[in-house]
Amino acid sequence: MKADSRIVEAKVIVTCPARNFVTLKITTADGLHGIGDGTLNGRELAVAAYLREHVVPCLIGRDADRIEDTWQYFYRGAYWRRGPVTMAAIAAVDVALWDLKAKRAGMPLYQLLGGRCREGVTVYAHAGGHSIDDLLESVAKHVELGYKAIRVQAAVPGVPDAYGVGHGTKPYEPADGDLPREETWSTPKYLRFMPKLMDAVRTRFGFDLALLHDGHHRLTPIEAAGLGKSLEEYGLFWLEDATPAENQGAFRLIRQHTTTPLAVGEVFNSIFDCQRLIAEQLIDYIRASVTHAGGITHMRRIASFADLYGVRTGSHGATDLSPVSMGAALHLDLSIPNFGIQEHMPHAALTEEVFTHAYSYAQGMMHPGEAPGHGVEIDETAAARFPYKRSYLPVCRLEDGTLHNW
Numbered sequence: 001m002k003a004d005s006r007i008v009e010a011k012v013i014v015t016c017p018a019r020n021f022v023t024l025k026i027t028t029a030d031g032l033h034g035i036g037d038g039t040l041n042g043r044e045l046a047v048a049a050y051l052r053e054h055v056v057p058c059l060i061g062r063d064a065d066r067i068e069d070t071w072q073y074f075y076r077g078a079y080w081r082r083g084p085v086t087m088a089a090i091a092a093v094d095v096a097l098w099d100l101k102a103k104r105a106g107m108p109l110y111q112l113l114g115g116r117c118r119e120g121v122t123v124y125a126h127a128g129g130h131s132i133d134d135l136l137e138s139v140a141k142h143v144e145l146g147y148k149a150i151r152v153q154a155a156v157p158g159v160p161d162a163y164g165v166g167h168g169t170k171p172y173e174p175a176d177g178d179l180p181r182e183e184t185w186s187t188p189k190y191l192r193f194m195p196k197l198m199d200a201v202r203t204r205f206g207f208d209l210a211l212l213h214d215g216h217h218r219l220t221p222i223e224a225a226g227l228g229k230s231l232e233e234y235g236l237f238w239l240e241d242a243t244p245a246e247n248q249g250a251f252r253l254i255r256q257h258t259t260t261p262l263a264v265g266e267v268f269n270s271i272f273d274c275q276r277l278i279a280e281q282l283i284d285y286i287r288a289s290v291t292h293a294g295g296i297t298h299m300r301r302i303a304s305f306a307d308l309y310g311v312r313t314g315s316h317g318a319t320d321l322s323p324v325s326m327g328a329a330l331h332l333d334l335s336i337p338n339f340g341i342q343e344h345m346p347h348a349a350l351t352e353e354v355f356t357h358a359y360s361y362a363q364g365m366m367h368p369g370e371a372p373g374h375g376v377e378i379d380e381t382a383a384a385r386f387p388y389k390r391s392y393l394p395v396c397r398l399e400d401g402t403l404h405n406w
């Protein structure tokens with residue numbers, strides 16, 4: 001069949017198999033298709049409408065092979081640049097086009113991106129517990145599964161809702177409210193508890209295991225500096241999102257006080273969100289993701305820029321990024337020189353009924369597989385069985401009722 005890469009259809013699929021996902025499926029005149037993820041947790045329908053109302057009409061008739069030009073068309077051409085909704089929509093288009101191009105070439109995406117730089121993608125898992133003992137059991141389970149890097153989070157004594165701990169026996173899933181649930185937080189209690197937690201984990205598991213921790217934006221810069229300092233002896237792989245990063249200069253203060261490696265960026269949507277953080281070497285890992293930072297095209301730019309300054313990638317990979325995002329991320333991770341680590345939070349069984357994938361996990365590493373494209377497909381009939389369900393992330397308040405960063 002003669003290749004004809006004109007786009008004839010672009011469909012937005014919203015589905016909720018265990019949680020909400022927004023998928024864009026682009027089909028070309030010669031019958032090939034590619035899919036991209038545009039999921040923005042708690043704001044899914046904003047991206048779906050942006051795609052349907054403003055992007056899809058411009059896609060029809062365009063040449064799917066012109067990936068960079070299409071990226072520029074929707075970024076530069078729209079006049080209104082950046083922002084999570086815009087950049088997730090651009091990402092959905094971009095990843096679908098890379099998927100299409102790799103399928104057309106008959107090769108896995110990582111080959112098109114330059115080939116592999118390593119044997120596989122080292123991933124970190126999430127361990128969490130309602131107490132330190134509970135957390136240690138969760139770490140032990142993940143060690144048994146072969147993980148060499150583990151994020152540790154536990155309930156903080158006296159704090160009803162610490163970040164990263166599931167409710168009851170349910171797996172951790174924060175977007176659980178028809179309206180935002182309100183959580184309560186105490187920074188002093190958390191700061192007193194953290195060295196005890198790390199000490200318990202190191203005492204039981206030694207220093208070979210890479211340990212990560214997510215502060216989830218709850219600290220001021222000076223509090224974050226203190227935490228980094230108090231955890232230095234435990235040799236963390238990284239301390240994540242220690243303080244909000246709208247003010248990139250805030251990280252200078254943390255850096256001046258501690259050698260604990262710093263990771264930030266899961267909420268970033270543009271290279272300009274991390275320009276200063278990277279150029280001034282204020283962080284060690286950039287956590288931007290393919291879905292929230294403009295797709296493979298923009299993530300490659302961020303990674304190349306980071307490489308100039310010795311900053312490595314550590315992409316966000318929570319379950320609110322669809323398997324399409326995970327597939328695309330793994331191809332990127334495999335193909336760039338300055339890959340650091342990839343987050344791996346396995347999707348629910350229901351999610352995997354809708355999304356099939358070529359990627360796999362074994363012994364602490366993932367591989368994107370050898371299927372042409374990014375290797376992830378959506379079963380539209382299965383997707384239709386799970387209609388959208390409004391779900392919000394929680395909001396967070398301090399003990400005196402002040403609204404805080406969740």
Ligand code: KDG
Pocket residue numbers: 041174214216266316317318319320343393
């Ligand atoms: O949408 C919010 C989640 O993706 C976020 O809370 C997960 O912080 C997170 C992480 O590091 O995976």
Ligand code: MG
Pocket residue numbers: 214216240241266
């Ligand atoms: Mg995080």
